[in-house]
Amino acid sequence: xxxxxxxxxxxxxxxxxxxxxxxxxxxxxxxxxxxxxxxxxxxxxxxxxxxxxxxxxxxxxxxxxxxxxxxxxxxxxxxxxxxxxxxxxxxxxxxxxxxxxxxxxxxxxxxxxxxxxxxxxxxxxxxxxxxxxxxxxxxxxxxxxxxxxxxxxxxxxxxxxxxxxxxxxxxxxxxxxxxxxxxxxxxxxxxxxxxxxxxxxxxxxxxxxxxxxxxxxxxxxxxxxxxxxxxxxxxxxxxxxxxxxxxxxxxxxxxxxxxxxxxxxxxxxxxxxxxxxxxxxxxxxxxxxxxxxxxxxxxxxxxxxxx
Amino acid sequence: xxxxxxxxxxxxxxxxxxxxxxxxxxxxxxxxxxxxxxxxxxxxxxxxxxxxxxxxxxxxxxxxxxxxxxxxxxxxxxxxxxxxxxxxxxxxxxxxxxxxxxxxxxxxxxxxxxxxxxxxxxxxxxxxxxxxxxxxxxxxxxxxxxxxxxxxxxxxxxxxxxxxxxxxxxxxxxxxxxxxxxxxxxxxxxxxxxxxxxxxxxxxxxxxxxxxxxxxxxxxxxxxxxxxxxxxxxxxxxxxxxxxxxxxxxxxxxxxx
Numbered sequence: 164x165x166x167x168x169x170x171x172x173x174x175x176x177x178x179x180x181x182x183x184x185x186x187x188x189x190x191x192x193x194x195x196x197x198x199x200x201x202x203x204x205x206x207x208x209x210x211x212x213x214x215x216x217x218x219x220x221x222x223x224x225x226x227x228x229x230x231x232x233x234x235x236x237x238x239x240x241x242x243x244x245x246x247x248x249x250x251x252x253x254x255x256x257x258x259x260x261x262x263x264x265x266x267x268x269x270x271x272x273x274x275x276x277x278x279x280x281x282x283x284x285x286x287x288x289x290x291x292x293x294x295x296x297x298x299x300x301x302x303x304x305x306x307x308x309x310x311x312x313x314x315x316x317x318x319x320x321x322x323x324x325x326x327x328x329x330x331x332x333x334x335x336x337x338x339x340x341x342x343x344x345x346x347x348x349x350x351x352x353x354x355x356x357x358x359x360x361x362x363x364x365x366x367x368x369x370x371x372x373x374x375x376x377x378x379x380x381x382x383x384x385x386x387x388x389x390x391x392x393x394x395x396x397x398x399x400x401x402x403x404x405x406x407x408x409x410x411x412x413x414x415x416x417x418x419x420x421x422x423x424x425x426x427x428x429x430x431x432x433x434x435x436x437x438x439x440x441x442x443x444x445x446x447x448x449x450x451x452x453x454x455x456x457x458x459x460x461x462x463x464x465x466x467x468x469x470x
Numbered sequence: 471x472x473x474x475x476x477x478x479x480x481x482x483x484x485x486x487x488x489x490x491x492x493x494x495x496x497x498x499x500x501x502x503x504x505x506x507x508x509x510x511x512x513x514x515x516x517x518x519x520x521x522x523x524x525x526x527x528x529x530x531x532x533x534x535x536x537x538x539x540x541x542x543x544x545x546x547x548x549x550x551x552x553x554x555x556x557x558x559x560x561x562x563x564x565x566x567x568x569x570x571x572x573x574x575x576x577x578x579x580x581x582x583x584x585x586x587x588x589x590x591x592x593x594x595x596x597x598x599x600x601x602x603x604x605x606x607x608x609x610x611x612x613x614x615x616x617x618x619x620x621x622x623x624x625x626x627x628x629x630x631x632x633x634x635x636x637x638x639x640x641x642x643x644x645x646x647x648x649x650x651x652x653x654x655x656x657x658x659x660x661x662x663x664x665x666x667x668x669x670x671x672x673x674x675x676x677x678x679x680x681x682x683x684x685x686x687x688x689x690x691x692x693x694x695x696x697x698x699x700x701x702x703x704x705x706x707x708x709x710x711x712x713x714x715x716x717x718x719x720x721x722x723x724x725x726x727x
Contacts, residue, residue: 257566261486274570
């Protein structure tokens with residue numbers, strides 16, 4: 164890597180990064196850079212390798228091969244220093260159920276060697292930031308899923324990290340909770356925190372990310388800005404009107420090589436921004452060349468289960 | 471550095487304990503109280519009349535220090551199995567902790583230190599109950615507290631190593647049924663090991679509890695030769711250190727994927 168002005172050197176840099184669990188190859192040689200201050204996304208279905216990649220960046224999972232540098236440092240040798248400057252929001256809330264909301268934050272501050280007084284002060288500020296101040300004395304068990312996620316985000320910020328890693332931050336949250344989380348993350352981005360997140364929601368990627376890579380089966384299959392990815396892959400584009408049993412839904416089929424929806428119940432690979440329970444009778448309105456559609460004449464019914 | 475990081479784990483456990491201490495102290499006080507009253511005095515009265523105590527020593531004086539070691543064994547056994555598995559497997563709280571500058575080595579050290587503190591507390595309260603019954607009345611008897619703590623540690627570290635390998639609590643409950651409870655009953659606390667059949671005596675002496683019981687009893691009754699004490703301490707230390715050395719890579723393999 165060339166020596167550059169440290170402000171412009173990538174915060175995270177990966178080359179031919181691989182992660183293997185025995186026979187299973189979770190991450191199969193990926194290259195990416197994340198610049199300071201940007202919001203970077205890993206998009207893709209479950210099993211694509213996003214979480215494994217994130218755990219390597221978080222310096223909690225040793226890399227199998229390739230190079231990975233975070234803050235210019237090798238996680239195998241400087242894991243402790245790297246983790247001191249990271250914030251991690253894992254997919255599963257790993258909160259201490261025996262402690263209250265506030266205590267979870269205060270004790271976590273200690274793991275970063277912050278004095279108790281500083282931890283208490285930051286805990287109160289962060290509870291304000293994620294709007295959990297009224298619940299600060301409650302046991303974590305009593306919180307809803309969205310509140311637990313907000314608490315986990317608050318906890319990840321206790322050490323004022325330069326880099327925040329979020330693994331599927333809004334999966335399983337109701338729309339209101341999602342928007343609150345997005346809003347807070349956006350504010351963090353504005354303050355200059357670098358964000359790296361994984362998601363399988365295109366709308367989340369669009370909302371939050373400056374740049375994305377799309378992963379499938381451990382490899383990066385596309386990269387660019389959200390706009391670029393949508394536009395690029397919709398050349399050629401074809402849209403179908405799907406008539407559901409209740410109302411009519413128009414869904415754009417994005418013929419995206421290498422990315423398939425997790426629930427492969429429809430004959431064409433596509434991504435649903437809002438997968439819902441419905442029956443599909445494809446009726447072609449041909450608007451250009453594109454991936455081969457099922458026979459338009461035949462009324463075929465498929466049921467997509469909700470994602 | 472490792473010491474400071476390990477201290478955070480102790481603080482974390484202490485913060486959780488702040489909510490539980492009253493219940494814990496109550497149990498730590500009333501358990502020995504009831505045992506010593508019912509078995510020490512109640513049953514002991516019969517034993518004393520029947521055989522003049524145990525080797526001339528009144529039964530309650532024989533029982534109490536042995537029970538002290540056995541109870542710390544039980545405390546250690548419980549703390550290092552189910553709650554530990556919970557942190558690893560069900561709550562995943564260790565995952566959160568390891569995402570900070572904490573290393574697995576620090577985590578292990580911190581948990582061992584906390585268990586030691588817990589057992590010091592349990593043993594100290596037990597000693598107070600012994601003093602109330604007039605069983606413990608010499609300065610030397612206070613040494614039973616660290617002796618019992620070391621006994622607990624000699625079970626704690628091997629059990630931490632064991633729990634690191636478990637994905638559920640099936641084998642754990644077998645360990646309690648086949649190891650902990652039989653040791654509690656036959657390990658020398660309630661009656662001398664010499665009353666067991668020959669083979670079982672050898673088995674009993676191979677376990678740390680027999681040594682912990684002998685050490686604790688020796689300090690309270692004041693009849694322990696230094697050389698014997700040293701042997702008991704070495705066995706207990708041996709189990710503790712070997713357990714910790716084995717636990718470190720097993721825990722690391724479990725937590726770092």
